[in-house]
Amino acid sequence: MEINIYPTIFKRKSVRRYKDLPLDHVLLQEIINQSKNMYPIVGDFDYEIEIVGGQDLKGYLNFKPPVGLILYAQNHPLAAFYAGMIMQKVDLLCSANGLGTCWLGMATAKSNTHQEMKAMITLSVGIADESLHRDDITQFRRLDITQIRDFPYWDQILEAVRIAPSATNGQPWYFKVQEDSIAMTFRKRLDVKDIFVSHLRWIDAGIGCCHLLLALQEQEITYTMRLNHKIESENDTICLIDINRVL
Numbered sequence: 742m743e744i745n746i747y748p749t750i751f752k753r754k755s756v757r758r759y760k761d762l763p764l765d766h767v768l769l770q771e772i773i774n775q776s777k778n779m780y781p782i783v784g785d786f787d788y789e790i791e792i793v794g795g796q797d798l799k800g801y802l803n804f805k806p807p808v809g810l811i812l813y814a815q816n817h818p819l820a821a822f823y824a825g826m827i828m829q830k831v832d833l834l835c836s837a838n839g840l841g842t843c844w845l846g847m848a849t850a851k852s853n854t855h856q857e858m859k860a861m862i863t864l865s866v867g868i869a870d871e872s873l874h875r876d877d878i879t880q881f882r883r884l885d886i887t888q889i890r891d892f893p894y895w896d897q898i899l900e901a902v903r904i905a906p907s908a909t910n911g912q913p914w915y916f917k918v919q920e921d922s923i924a925m926t927f928r929k930r931l932d933v934k935d936i937f938v939s940h941l942r943w944i945d946a947g948i949g950c951c952h953l954l955l956a957l958q959e960q961e962i963t964y965t966m967r968l969n970h971k972i973e974s975e976n977d978t979i980c981l982i983d984i985n986r987v988l
């Protein structure tokens with residue numbers, strides 16, 4: 742299995758058309774297991790990822806998913822943020838290992854077998870019947886880097902976040918940067934369509950943070966991360982990265 746997921750950040754794309762072929766559930770389970778022990782690790786957070794057949798999903802399905810991976814989580818103030826971060830590792834692992842994926846923000850299992858836990862997010866997986874990857878970074882339809890940060894200190898790192906997937910491609914992240922720190926916040930709401938998916942902004946933030954931490958690791962930058970556990974408004978800092986040392 743390919744476990745180096747950093748390069749996949751720069752080529753992954755949503756896949757919504759799939760071949761009518763059975764999926765290797767052993768590989769899927771291996772991917773789920775692998776993601777649990779992979780950086781960035783989310784500690785002290787109970788969750789499970791379940792494999793569900795596409796026919797057993799309900800909700801908003803704008804395409805036919807062969808399989809859904811559903812993340813169930815304990816009640817936690819940062820559950821959606823963590824779910825985004827964890828599922829993005831799964832997304833990148835699938836893509837790195839030849840499987841097409843697409844997030845499904847409004848779909849869940851027809852029957853919830855996890856009484857104690859809440860379904861947070863679903864990822865569609867299947868054998869792609871369209872291109873699995875982008876050829877180069879110009880094919881990402883995204884905001885310019887200048888629209889998602891104030892100063893250019895950490896653009897090389899933030900480039901990995903800029904191209905991260907998000908619900909309705911809303912890209913709700915904004916970074917206040919200094920020479921020795923990166924603070925992640927929500928971008929001021931600019932688009933009316935964002936209002937309809939505001940609960941997914943926390944999932945998006947987790948996805949963006951996953952890319953941020955993978956980029957810091959890739960550049961061998963050591964840091965301390967402080968997550969804000971008492972987020973009261975969307976103007977608060979979500980997480981603060983203090984850069985300790987650039988190796």
Ligand SMILES: Cc1cc2nc3c(=O)[nH]c(=O)nc-3n(C[C@H](O)[C@H](O)[C@H](O)COP(=O)(O)O)c2cc1C
Binds near residue numbers: 754
């Ligand atoms: C939390 C979340 C929910 C999403 N929900 C859907 C969905 O219901 N249907 C869909 O077709 N795409 C969905 N997407 C995929 C986004 O539309 C897609 O990631 C974005 O447009 C960027 O395109 P890309 O992934 O190809 O780079 C979702 C993405 C995220 C992160």
